Amino acid sequence: MKAVSALAAVRHLLDTGAVRRGDTLLDSSSGIYAYALALACHRYGMRCHIVGSTTVDRTLRTQLAVLGATLEQMEPCSDLKLDQKRRVERVHEILAEHPEYHWMRQYHDDVHYLGYRAIADRIREAVGGAGGAGGGAAGLTLVGGVGSGASTGALARYLRGADDPARPPADVELVGVQPYGSLTFGAEHVPDPEIIIAGIGSSIPFGNVSHELYDTLHWISFDAALAGSVDLLRRHAVFAGLSTGAGYLAARHERERAPERTVLFIAxxxxxxxxxxxxxxxxxxxxxxxxxxxxxxxxxxxxxxWSRMRWNRAPAPAGPQMRAFRARGSPGWPLRAMLEA
Known part of the structure; x- marks a missing residue:
């Protein structure tokens, strides 16, 4: 999924002169983004340095090696919150040693929104417009893991017409999926006895998450997501990851609640x-x-x-970490300029 994001981000950085061919791009990842950035760097002649989660498996390590990326993988750790914290700390250490590296900041830089414009256009065509009515007369419901905020946030913005003021407002509802234990929408106090589902939650504030875009939130445990993934393979022959199983559960429920709407979920x-x-x-x-x-x-x-809550496009939840982060402001690119680029 993040290949479209990474390719557009790297191309934009090259086009604007922020980086040059041969430079090293650096970031932290639990898996998908590492592969996407390695692909983008390989295409555009860049070096790639990844600080990987303890969850990065042998298959991904092999793919990164073939693409010429450098991987530093965290030592085994049962606490994914600690794993995430250690990865961020290591990124800062590398930047201190190599200030010439460019940190991609997939969690905080709005440049990662750009690649989803083309996907939004394809969705509009597939569902019959997603503009004006937003996917037919009854509207479109978009379901996806929140994670860094880029995929669901960007798709919602583009589908709602943020990049084209002349387009009529679209009826697009955004449903975010989170694991228990994630700070992003205030569930850090509820641990999952299994694991935090890598990639759709966070133990640190993410600047690319625009809380005001989300209409509804689902918090889904490992066990429930496992059931979703297994059912998706048995029923639809779709072999997908754990976050997809969680999104599938949420999408089925939203479809049952409003069968007149078109429901789309991100695998x-x-x-x-x-x-x-x-x-x-x-x-x-x-x-x-x-x-x-x-x-x-x-x-x-x-x-x-499994819990569901209407978010109603509210701001970020109150909390000391979130307040401190929002006080600093997002270090990302100005979003409006990005949307108009």
Whole structure:
């Protein structure tokens, strides 16, 4: 999924003179973005340096090596929050040693929104417009893991017409999917006994998450996402990752609530790195008919395995980490200039 984002970001940096061919691009990743950035660097003649999560598997390590990327992988760690913190600290150490490296800041730089404009255009064509009515007379509901905020945030902005003031307002609802334990929408106080689903949550504030874009949030546990992934393969022959299983659950529910709307969900990656941790446990998967979200009014009511809350395009939740981050402001590129580029 992030290949479109990384390719557009690197091309923009080259076009604007922010980097030159042969420069080294640096970032941290739990998997998908590492592969995407390595592909982009290979295409445009750049060097790629990745600080990888402990979850990066042998298959991805091999792919990165073939593409010529340098990978520094964190030591095994049972706490993905600590893993994320250590990766960010290592990035800063590398920048101190190599100030000539360009840090891509996939979590904080709006340059990563650019690649999704073309995807939004394809969605408009596929669902019959997504402009004016937003995917037919009843509108479009977009479902996806929040993660860094770039994919769902960018698609919602473009589909709603942020890049074209002349286009009529579109009826596009954005539904974000989060793991328990994620800080982004205020669920850090509810741990998942299994794992935080890598890639769709965060233990640190992300500047690319625009909370005001989201209409609804689903918090989905590892066990529920596992059931979604297994059902998706059995029912639709789609072999995808754990975040896709979570998105599939949320999308099915939103479709049942509003069958008149077109519902689209993002399947971020394939299931290969989840063979042992998810698909080998397929006998444990619950039937989807046994799963339903608990409707909550605020984060204090969150409970495993699945909770749903209307967000109503509210600002970021109050909290010391989020307040400190927002006080600093996002270090990213000015979004309006990016949308108009």
């Amino acid at each position: 971020a990656d394939t299931g290969h790195r989840y063979v042992d941790t998810v698909y080998a446990r397929h006998r444990e998967a619950k039937a989807l008919t046994d799963l339903a979200p608990r409707e909550v009014a605020d984060q204090r009511q969150l409970a495993l395995p």
